[in-house]
Amino acid sequence: MTVRTRFAPSPTGFLHIGGARTALFNYLFARRHNGRYLLRIEDTDRQRSTPEAVKQILDSLEWLGLSPDEPPVFQSTREARHAEIAHALLAMGKAYLAFDTPEELQQMREQAMKEGRPPRYDGRWRDRDPSEAPPGVKPAIRLKAPREGETVVKDLVQGEVRVANAELDDMIILRSDGTPTYLHAVVVDDHDMGITHVIRGDDHLTNTFRQCQIYDAMGWHRPQFAHVPLIHGPDGTKLSKRHGAVSVLEFREQGYLPEAMCNYLLRLGWGHGDEEVVPRERAIRIFDLADIGRSPSRMDYAKLTHLNGIYLRQADDERLTREVLERFARRNVLFGTEDAERVRLLMPELKQRAKTLEELAGAAAFVVSDGPPPMDAKAAALLTPEARARLGDLALFLNDAPWERKDLEAWLRDYAEVKGVKLGAIAQPLRAALTGSTQSPPIDAVLYALGRAEAMRRILAAAEGEEASPA
């Protein structure tokens, strides 16, 4: 049988990293077994579902490279089918009409809580005849759940989990307005979509028992289940905005690469020996549900950032250049084709020293400037009168140099040797003059990327003590 998995978010907000990881696991598992990976939008809650959220989720998945193999199924379009199954259950005597009002149920729950009992429906309409129904109350359909024995779920991650049926009450499968409840819709949809493996968050584990009861009542074959522990914030509590970024798009904003995101998310709660850097192709080959841990894990931004640095260094220069220019544009940094070319030339060096695209853009920003770049305090401090004088001298010397990186380095070394000083004594003031900072790519690379004219302009400006607007 072909493996079919699905990711089933409800479009009530952005896609957060927990959902992203669930999607990733579903994707990986399907690919690993040459199966299909599907998407179902669970939008049966009309109040809270929004088209914006749907778009956000789709965008997030696309960015992560986790777009589904088929167009998404919208759960709301399937309500007639959900109702059909609910009525079938009713006809089979495996469900019943319940004429309770929301107020009564609320009361029942409060009463139970007060008496220290679990808040469960008492099944008061389970065996009553609909003719006893109070006038004007529209009935909901409840599943006639088994009251004895136990329901056992063989979970691919959690192992065998069992619960006494006495713990479970008769859940509503079709609301009094004729719409399906989540628990019921999920089962019908998963069945109709031919889902073989339900991989989802741990928070659904206890729901699974009830869902199994529906499968059993319909005589449907149950899918395999795999419940993945949730991701917590760094402090171990539920992940929320106060911990930092949680939405996938936020990470994109902050300059994380999708492949780094996926690698990090994969390693969170899943392990394969000592492997840390696991690119997509490799992940597809070795992913196994059995390797998912059973305890919740905490979000570690530092490790994500580290991983992002690794992927950044391996990333294509053209791609990174595009990303940087995009970020320039977003920061309203005006740049021309010359500036773009400089970024491109410098990229092999720039990407060595950045961990996110934001950092990368920040480190590249100095190339965009006519004349002296904005100077930070440390850089300004390097430009002593002596240093300025030396820069003036150096400018004359360098003016005759062939403008190739190798030659520039050689000329600088020669110059330092002739003057009897360490290279650093030359390089640091020069760096300040060229970049406005004490940190930058190798100075020969900077000289080369800037080009003779611009480099000279900046050196001379510094030599003459021309101040740029302070940074």
Place this chain on the structure above:
RNA sequence: GUCCCCAUCGUCUAGAGGCCUAGGACACCAGCCUUUCACGUUGGUAACACGGGUUCGAAUCCCGUUGGGGACGCCA
């Protein structure tokens, strides 16, 4: 409250009874490399929650305690 799940360095994890003096990675500290910053590299600090069993032997199996998490809607 009831039910379910979980428990190895600060964090992510390796570990399926002897290979464990518990390994790797991030973070942190120190050294090296070096034209700065990074990268890289070498070393260091740091964990089997606790208590009982089982066993010749337990991080690994069992029970309990404690601690975390999740679920208990005519939400998804």
